[in-house]
Amino acid sequence: MKKILWFGVLFPLCALLSGFSAQSEVIYTKKSLYRDIAVVEEHGLRCLIFALVKRDSVQTCQYQDESDSRLVYAYSQMVMGGLLLNPQPQKILLIGLGGASIPNVLSEVYPQAKMDVVELDQAVVDVARDYFRFRQTDNISVTVADGRVFVKRAGMQKKHYDFIILDAFTGDYIPEHLMTSEFLQEVKKLMTDDGVLVANTWGSSRLYDYESATYRYVFGRFFNFKVTPEGGNRIIIASKQKLPSKSVLQQRAQPLVDKLARYNVLINRYPSLMSTQEDWDTSVRPLTDQYSPANLLR
Incomplete structure (x- = not known):
């Protein structure tokens, strides 16, 4: 986060x-x-x-040095952990542009991949282009829209992606309509059979238990990826397939080490930090469009 x-x-x-x-x-x-x-x-x-x-x-x-491609914050580095489940994504969906650090890296590592970027605020797109070296190319398409609206329309158009990243934040937290089981079901329908979903969340959020229960309800077991046990960023990595073992993750990490090292992504360390343990209150209800974060925080 x-x-x-x-x-x-x-x-x-x-x-x-x-x-x-x-x-x-x-x-x-x-x-x-x-x-x-x-x-x-x-x-x-x-x-x-x-x-x-x-x-x-x-x-x-x-x-500021254009030759320095390192990712500054842990969350953007951790998002790359999703590549351990699909090391060769061909069709990428990113909801939430920000300063474009994640799409910039992915477009360099996978220049042939097609990428759809969805950002609510045109002003953010302008800033990413003018100040953060973000460039639209023939393979990178930007849509200024609400992420949920885009996902709904993409489903109607039968679009599919093998790597989906949810990284939309208002500044306070994730928009509540992008956290519900109904939304995640719509996202799941966009995933290819070997597709991966990577969601950037926060380990100390008051909604941690509810978010976890919602992802568990929609996807079953998922990887809970945290660098620190309490607080800090928590990356959720989910798949439609059975999750690979730690040994398989470690094997997949090796070919990625050199590709990602220049971005300060220590991918070979990630498998040991990715857990399927349910460290939340499993008695809580999943979030829905009727049972929302706003209701919980009142």
């Missing part, structure tokens, strides 16, 4: 952000239909920030 930064309401956006200093340079600001957006530079990093009412949320950071 994106990093959350707290700051005093009396200070301007560029000052006294946790993780940034008063010397941070705000190089771009935009008020879109959905949020205030800023691009900030400091210490060789360029970061996309969604300015919220009570706090700011860093969506993506990228090294």
Whole structure:
């Protein structure tokens, strides 16, 4: 998940952000239909920030040196763990663009793969293009739309993908209509028989038990991928097929080591961190369109 930064309401956006200093340079600001957006530079990093009412949320950071392709945050590195279930994706769907660090890497590693990117906010697409080296190509298509609407239409059009990434965040958390069992069922219908779903979530979320129960209800057993036992990013990796064993994951990791090393993705370490253990309250109800996160948090 994106990093959350707290700051005093009396200070301007560029000052006294946790993780940034008063010397941070705000190089771009935009008020879109959905949020205030800023691009900030400091210490060789360029970061996309969604300015919220009570706090700011860093969506993506990228090294300013164009020759440095390393992924900055753990969540974007961890998303690549889905490649252990499908090492050669040919048709990719990404819901949530942000600063485009994930599609940038995937398009370099798999230049022949076709990729559909869905982003709600046109302003985010513009920023990713102008400040974060995101480029549309013949193989990369961008649709400005709600992720759920796109998935519904894709299902009606009989589209299928072998690698699907859910990475849509409002700044506070995942939009509630992209967390329900009805939505995940629609996503599942888009998956090829060997398709993989990778979802970026948060280990300390108050919805952890409910999210887990929902994915378990729709997909059965899934990989729970966490670098730290408590808190931090939690990547859910699900498949329509029986999940591979740890030894198979380790075998699949070896050919990917050199491909992903330059992006700071230590793929050979991931199998030991991917668990199918149910570490949540299994008595909770799955989330539905009627039983939503908003209801739970009231």
